Amino acid sequence: MSGTVKLKPGREKSVLQRHPWIFSGAIASAEGCENGDVVDVVSSKGEWLARGSYNRKSQITVRILTWDMDEKIGLDFWVDRIERAFSAREGLWVSDDTEAFRVVHAESDYLPGLVVDVYGRWLVVQFLTLGVEKFRTEILKALQEVFPGMKGIVDRSDVSIRKKEGLGLRKEIAVGEPPPTPLEFLENGHRFLADLLGGQKTGFYLDQRENRALIGNYAHGMRVLNAFSYTGAFGVYALKNGAEFVTNLDSVQSALDMAAQNLKLNGFGELDFELVRGDAFEVLREFLKQGRTFDMVILDPPKFATNQRNLQPATRGYKDINMLGMKLLRPGGLLATFSCSGLVSPDLFQKIVFGASIDAKRDAQIIEEMSQGCDHPVALTFPQGAYLKGLLLRVW
Numbered sequence: 382m383s384g385t386v387k388l389k390p391g392r393e394k395s396v397l398q399r400h401p402w403i404f405s406g407a408i409a410s411a412e413g414c415e416n417g418d419v420v421d422v423v424s425s426k427g428e429w430l431a432r433g434s435y436n437r438k439s440q441i442t443v444r445i446l447t448w449d450m451d452e453k454i455g456l457d458f459w460v461d462r463i464e465r466a467f468s469a470r471e472g473l474w475v476s477d478d479t480e481a482f483r484v485v486h487a488e489s490d491y492l493p494g495l496v497v498d499v500y501g502r503w504l505v506v507q508f509l510t511l512g513v514e515k516f517r518t519e520i521l522k523a524l525q526e527v528f529p530g531m532k533g534i535v536d537r538s539d540v541s542i543r544k545k546e547g548l549g550l551r552k553e554i555a556v557g558e559p560p561p562t563p564l565e566f567l568e569n570g571h572r573f574l575a576d577l578l579g580g581q582k583t584g585f586y587l588d589q590r591e592n593r594a595l596i597g598n599y600a601h602g603m604r605v606l607n608a609f610s611y612t613g614a615f616g617v618y619a620l621k622n623g624a625e626f627v628t629n630l631d632s633v634q635s636a637l638d639m640a641a642q643n644l645k646l647n648g649f650g651e652l653d654f655e656l657v658r659g660d661a662f663e664v665l666r667e668f669l670k671q672g673r674t675f676d677m678v679i680l681d682p683p684k685f686a687t688n689q690r691n692l693q694p695a696t697r698g699y700k701d702i703n704m705l706g707m708k709l710l711r712p713g714g715l716l717a718t719f720s721c722s723g724l725v726s727p728d729l730f731q732k733i734v735f736g737a738s739i740d741a742k743r744d745a746q747i748i749e750e751m752s753q754g755c756d757h758p759v760a761l762t763f764p765q766g767a768y769l770k771g772l773l774l775r776v777w
C-alpha cells in the first residue's frame with residue numbers, strides 16, 4: 382500500500398498540465414507517505430492524477446514520475462525511460478567525432494533528479510534527489526542494461542543541492558573499472574581530457590558543445606580572450622578555426638593545467654596561447670589599465686544567480702563583467718557572452734547586456750542567440766529546464 386498525497390482545492394492545474402513538481406503549499410494531506418516513497422497524487426475530490434516520489438524535506442515535495450495509473454515504478458520503468466532518452470540522442474551516439482554527451486537530463490527527460498552523461502566507455506551519473514537515491518540500485522542496473530558496452534559508472538552525487546533533499550554528498554566508482562584520470566574523448570573531432578571524478582560538474586561543460594562550434598567559426602585570425610575558460614574548450618575550437626592567439630583565464634589552477642594539456646593535445650604550443658590565473662573581474666580591469674585589446678572576448682561565468690535573494694547582485698555581476706568585456710574589444714570585435722543562471726531569463730539577460738553596453742559607451746548588435754546543447758532538451762511542460770543562454774554580439 383503506497384501513501385496518498387491529496388492536493389488542496391484548485392491546485393490540480395499544474396499536475397494536469399504535466400508539470401513534474403508539486404510544492405509543499407499545494408498539499409492538503411499526505412496519508413501514509415514516508416520520505417522517499419513513491420506515492421499516489423489525488424485531486425481535492427480524490428480523483429487519481431499521478432504518481433511520484435515524496436520528500437517532505439524539500440519544498441518540492443513530490444516529483445512526478447508518471448501520469449499513467451497502470452505504470453509501476455520498478456526496474457522496467459527506469460529501463461524504458463532511460464532507453465527513450467538514449468534513443469533521442471542516437472544521432473550523437475553514432476557520430477564518430479563526438480564521444481561525450483548528456484544522455485539523461487533529469488526532469489526534461491521525464492526522470493526527475495537523474496542526470497547521466499556519457500564519456501566514451503564510461504557513464505557519469507548524478508542522483509540529485511531522494512526520489513532517485515532510493516532507486517539507486519535499480520537505476521544502476523537499468524544503466525548497465527541500456528548500455529551493455531560500458532567499462533564503468535562513476536557516481537558524482539557530490540552536488541550541494543542534495544542537501545536540500547536531506548542527502549549527503551557522494552563521489553565514487555559505482556560500477557566496474559575506474560576511468561583513466563584524465564580520460565580522453567572527442568568532441569566535434571577535437572581531443573579533450575576530462576577528470577570524471579575530480580573535475581567540475583561531471584568533468585566537462587557538455588552543454589556548450591554547439592556554442593563552442595558556432596563561436597569557433599568566427600575566430601579566424603582573431604586574438605581571443607577566453608574568460609572563465611575552465612579547461613580551455615572554447616580556446617581549442619577558436620585555434621582549430623584559425624585564431625591567432627588565445628588568452629585563457631580562470632581562477633582555478635587545475636582547470637588551467639588541463640587547459641594547457643588540451644591545447645597541446647590538439648597541436649598548439651606556447652606561441653598560440655597563454656594561461657592567466659585570477660579573478661576575471663580583477664584581471665579584465667587590469668588588462669584595461671594596460672591598454673590591451675582583443676578581437677573576440679568570450680565570457681562564460683559560473684551561475685551567479687543561485688536563488689531569488691541573490692538575483693540583484695548576480696545581475697550587477699553580469700553587467701560589470703560584460704561592460705569590461707566590451708571595453709576590451711577593438712571596434713567591430715565580437716563578444717560571446719553567456720549566463721547559465723536559470724533565474725536570468727533570455728529577456729533579462731539581453732537587458733543586462735544592453736545596460737553594460739550603455740555603461741561601456743559601445744554600440745552592439747546581436748549576431749547569434751544561443752542556448753544549451755541539443756542533448757540538454759527543455760520539456761515544454763518544464764520551462765525551468767532552460768538555463769543556458771548566450772549572445773554573440775558585434776561591438777562597435
Ligand code: SAH
Pocket residue numbers: 581585586589609610611612613614615630631632633636659660661662681682683
Ligand atoms: N567555458 C568553459 C566552462 C566555464 S565554467 C567550458 O566551455 O568548458 C566557469 C568557470 O569559471 C569555471 O572553470 C570556474 O573555475 C571559473 N570561475 C569562477 N569564478 C571565477 C572568477 N571570479 N574569475 C575567473 N574564473 C572564475
